[in-house]
Amino acid sequence: MSIRHGLLALLEHGPRYGSQLRTEFESRTGSTWPLNVGQVYTTLGRLERDGLVSQGGADGAGHPLYAITDAGRAELRTWFERPVDRSSPARDELAIKLAMAVGAPGVDIREVIQAQRRHTVKAMQDYTRLKAQALTALEDGGPRERDDVAWLLVLEQLIFQTEAEARWLDHCESRLIRLSATAPAAPATAHPAAPATASEPGAGAGVRRGPGAGVGAGDGGGGSGGAAGGGAEGRGR
Amino acid sequence: MSTPLAAQPVLRLQKLTRVHGSGATEVHALRGIDLDVHPGELVAVMGPSGSGKSTLLTIAGGLDSPTSGQVVVEGTDITTAGAKELAALRRRSIGYVFQDYNLIPALTAAENVALPRELDGTSARKARGEALAALEEMGLGHLADRFPDEMSGGQQQRVAIARALVGDRRLVLADEPTGALDSETGESVLALLRTRCDAGAAGVLVTHEPRFAAWADRVVFLRDGAIVDQTVRSEADSLLTGRVAEA
Numbered sequence: 001m002s003i004r005h006g007l008l009a010l011l012e013h014g015p016r017y018g019s020q021l022r023t024e025f026e027s028r029t030g031s032t033w034p035l036n037v038g039q040v041y042t043t044l045g046r047l048e049r050d051g052l053v054s055q056g057g058a059d060g061a062g063h064p065l066y067a068i069t070d071a072g073r074a075e076l077r078t079w080f081e082r083p084v085d086r087s088s089p090a091r092d093e094l095a096i097k098l099a100m101a102v103g104a105p106g107v108d109i110r111e112v113i114q115a116q117r118r119h120t121v122k123a124m125q126d127y128t129r130l131k132a133q134a135l136t137a138l139e140d141g142g143p144r145e146r147d148d149v150a151w152l153l154v155l156e157q158l159i160f161q162t163e164a165e166a167r168w169l170d171h172c173e174s175r176l177i178r179l180s181a182t183a184p185a186a187p188a189t190a191h192p193a194a195p196a197t198a199s200e201p202g203a204g205a206g207v208r209r210g211p212g213a214g215v216g217a218g219d220g221g222g223g224s225g226g227a228a229g230g231g232a233e234g235r236g237r
Numbered sequence: 238m239s240t241p242l243a244a245q246p247v248l249r250l251q252k253l254t255r256v257h258g259s260g261a262t263e264v265h266a267l268r269g270i271d272l273d274v275h276p277g278e279l280v281a282v283m284g285p286s287g288s289g290k291s292t293l294l295t296i297a298g299g300l301d302s303p304t305s306g307q308v309v310v311e312g313t314d315i316t317t318a319g320a321k322e323l324a325a326l327r328r329r330s331i332g333y334v335f336q337d338y339n340l341i342p343a344l345t346a347a348e349n350v351a352l353p354r355e356l357d358g359t360s361a362r363k364a365r366g367e368a369l370a371a372l373e374e375m376g377l378g379h380l381a382d383r384f385p386d387e388m389s390g391g392q393q394q395r396v397a398i399a400r401a402l403v404g405d406r407r408l409v410l411a412d413e414p415t416g417a418l419d420s421e422t423g424e425s426v427l428a429l430l431r432t433r434c435d436a437g438a439a440g441v442l443v444t445h446e447p448r449f450a451a452w453a454d455r456v457v458f459l460r461d462g463a464i465v466d467q468t469v470r471s472e473a474d475s476l477l478t479g480r481v482a483e484a
């Protein structure tokens with residue numbers, strides 16, 4: 001995590017002391033990634049060791065001040081210019097969970113997906129409410145406009161990220177439905193509870209077909225979502 | 238009604254079912270929906286294609302009848318209301334926004350927006366005044382005298398939304414209102430719906446876009462004609478506590 005670079009960026013605006021850096025970091029990013037003062041001082045210590053900041057003087061209240069060095073400025077420039085590495089993806093617990101849920105005995109993968117979808121959409125609702133507040137603050141033209149803009153960008157990043165997750169979950173679900181609908185083992189007719197949607201492979205009822213049909217995944221049944229996963233497996237990609 | 242107004246939902250759906258067709262072609266579009274929408278509340282309905290979202294919305298607005306169950310709008314059961322009463326309720330209390338905008342091609346933007354008010358007996362002058370105000374609110378004041386075919390899709394959709402919101406409707410029903418809009422215009426539409434609900438209207442928004450659903454107080458998930466799950470309202474400070482405390 002680039003606390004290092006975050007602190008350098010703040011120090012480029014002039015010398016600061018530790019807890020001031022912490023406050024500024026948090027108001028830029030809306031406390032999304034809270035820092036404690038200990039982390040700030042540890043990081044400042046390393047930056048000083050690497051010659052990227054130097055300690056000098058104190059403010060009126062006696063707080064020791066840190067300043068960015070020329071080497072620190074160069075490091076900061078490089079950071080802004082260099083794209084953030086995406087070539088070695090961070091471990092994602094949800095992706096791992098769904099990968100493990102495919103065909104797992106006693107696991108209804110559609111329930112796993114729906115529980116996550118609810119949670120993810122809920123998080124988006126919360127972020128969106130905060131975003132509406134941030135937009136209002138910006139329109140009202142508060143004194144901390146730069147912080148408000150920064151906070152808005154961070155919030156929107158969270159919204160886009162959760163949106164991508166929600167879309168991916170939708171995609172997983174319809175992918176599983178499609179695979180179970182076309183799996184060779186699946187009977188040609190739909191479950192009697194959903195006769196009319198049988199002609200619509202995209203409709204939710206489709207998942208009721210397949211080896212475990214008889215328990216609607218959406219009704220809290222334990223078997224049929226697993227069947228959807230089983231269908232995917234049975235297809236032998 | 239004996240219940241206090243604030244406690245009474247603007248829209249109440251009870252044990253709602255809808256079967257399209259019969260025999261071999263029978264489709265159970267809705268299978269026992271219960272849903273209350275209160276004043277000030279915006280509810281989003283999400284679900285895969287064919288899950289019954291549009292059916293739910295057209296029945297809630299009195300444009301289609303349920304096979305069984307009740308639809309109560311502002312205390313009136315519209316499934317048993319007379320044709321006249323239903324027509325009046327539809328004009329006065331309910332605003333719709335559809336996927337396709339349904340503007341009348343021979344009328345200007347302002348005339349389209351003013352039409353439901355005039356039908357409701359508002360004087361032409363007053364109706365035009367309200368229409369212009371609603372268009373202004375959507376940032377469309379300058380388009381008041383254009384005809385639908387002289388506007389972009391996004392502009393037409395915003396005119397349709399102005400029409401749904403004009404004259405203080407208590408219940409706003411929107412079916413994929415952001416469908417044809419770019420993401421920023423879509424967002425402004427949602428912000429507007431949100432504002433209307435904050436001012437006391439009840440709203441139901443059908444969308445498959447999680448980013449737009451996230452503007453709602455509650456998100457209801459529909460699957461195969463049944464509500465399978467929903468989010469519950471929370472205070473925003475369950476997340477990002479520091480910032481909220483400060484705000």
Ligand SMILES: Nc1ncnc2c1ncn2[C@@H]1O[C@H](COP(=O)(O)OP(=O)(O)O)[C@@H](O)[C@H]1O
Pocket residue numbers: 197200257258264265266284285286287288289290291292293
């Ligand atoms: N007029 C109709 N006649 C027959 N079937 C219909 C009619 N309208 C909708 N349906 C069916 O009812 C189900 C729900 O449709 P709809 O409410 O449009 O879903 P959504 O809006 O979620 O895509 C679908 O299976 C659809 O094919």
Ligand SMILES: [Mg+2]
Pocket residue numbers: 290291292
């Ligand atoms: Mg629809």
